[in-house]
Amino acid sequence: xxxxxxxxxxxxxxxxxxxxxxxxxxxxxxxxxxxxxxxxxxxxxxxxxxxxxxxxxxxxxxxxxxxxxxxxxxxxxxxxxxxxxxxxxxxxxxxxxxxxxxxxxxxxxxxxxxxxxxxxxxxxxxxxxxxxxxxxxxxxxxxxxxxxxxxxxxxxxxxxxxxxxxxxxxxxxxxxxxxxxxxxxxxxxxxxxxxxxx
Numbered sequence: 660x661x662x663x664x665x666x667x668x669x670x671x672x673x674x675x676x677x678x679x680x681x682x683x684x685x686x687x688x689x690x691x692x693x694x695x696x697x698x699x700x701x702x703x704x705x706x707x708x709x710x711x712x713x714x715x716x717x718x719x720x721x722x723x724x725x726x727x728x729x730x731x732x733x734x735x736x737x738x739x740x741x742x743x744x745x746x747x748x749x750x751x752x753x754x755x756x757x758x759x760x761x762x763x764x765x766x767x768x769x770x771x772x773x774x775x776x777x778x779x780x781x782x783x784x785x786x787x788x789x790x791x792x793x794x795x796x797x798x799x800x801x802x803x804x805x806x807x808x809x810x811x812x813x814x815x816x817x818x819x820x821x822x823x824x825x826x827x828x829x830x831x832x833x834x835x836x837x838x839x840x841x842x843x844x845x846x847x848x849x850x851x852x853x854x855x856x857x
Contacts, residue, residue, distance in 0.1 A: 671733070671754065671762050672696055672740035675812065676769035677801040678792050679780030681824045682742045688829070689767050690740055700728050700741040703790060714790045726753075733757050746800035751811040758815065766816040768808055769824050770832065770851055774801035776825060805855035823847055 674682045674689060683701060690696050706714035706721035714721070725741065726749075732739040733756065743750055745768075754764050771777050778794045785791045813819055813835070820834040823844070832851065833842045842848050 667695065669736045669760075669762050670695060670738040670765055671757050672738075672765045672767070673745075673750070673754070673812070673816075674740065674742040674767050674769065675745040675804065675808065676824075677744055677746075677771055677774070677777045677804050678797045679777040679784065680769040680771050681780070681827070682769050685767070685769050685822070685824065685829055686740070686742060695738040696740045698732065698737065698739045700725055700732070700739060703742075706790070715792070729753065733760060733762070736760070744800045744804045745807050745812055746803040748807065748811060751807070751815060754812075754815045763817045764815055766812055766819040768812075768819070768821045769829070770805075770821055770847075771801075772823070772825050772847070772850060773854075774798045777801050802854070802857060805851060809852065809855045821848070821851065 672690060674686050676682050683703060686699055686701075690699060702718070702721045702725040703714065705724050706717050709717040709721060709724075729739070729741055730753075733753075741750075754762075758764060771780070774797060778797045781792050781794075781797055808821075814837075816836075818834070818836050821832045823830045823832050830844070832844045832847045833840060835841060
């Protein structure tokens with residue numbers, strides 16, 4: 660083995676946040692030239708590929724395809740990225756498995772200040788030809804996403820940034836590693852922590 664040039668540590672980048680937060684729009688900016696990531700796995704894009712005119716009808720199948728692809732990439736040690744609302748625990752287990760394989764976990768969480776704004780953003784997306792998500796699902800996922808962010812996903816990340824996208828321009832609220840946290844906007848950070856406990 661060549662010890663002068665150790666193998667590069669693979670990276671998994673997670674772009675999390677509630678429905679309507681702008682994860683897919685932010686992804687190219689967040690991933691541009693970053694961390695050796697060549698593939699971005701997105702269940703919404705997979706669903707559009709399966710049923711362009713009604714992607715919501717194939718959401719479950721798109722999710723299965725996404726999970727299969729993520730597992731394939733992790734198995735071969737590729738660096739990759741994916742997006743999720745993080746409203747379930749599914750990806751926490753997956754990220755633990757990635758870390759056990761030597762992956763570095765980088766998390767970007769694109770936030771909004773309220774579930775009502777998330778519902779409005781989804782409605783705007785639908786008017787512009789995008790896919791719909793029922794308002795009740797958006798509200799439910801919003802609360803669970805924030806809870807899981809603080810309880811499950813931040814502790815798993817080797818580095819993370821929580822961003823505000825209420826205005827359509829990403830602003831850093833806080834960033835950190837397992838050993839330090841840097842809060843840039845304490846008011847918004849406290850709001851997210853409060854919403855996570857609601």
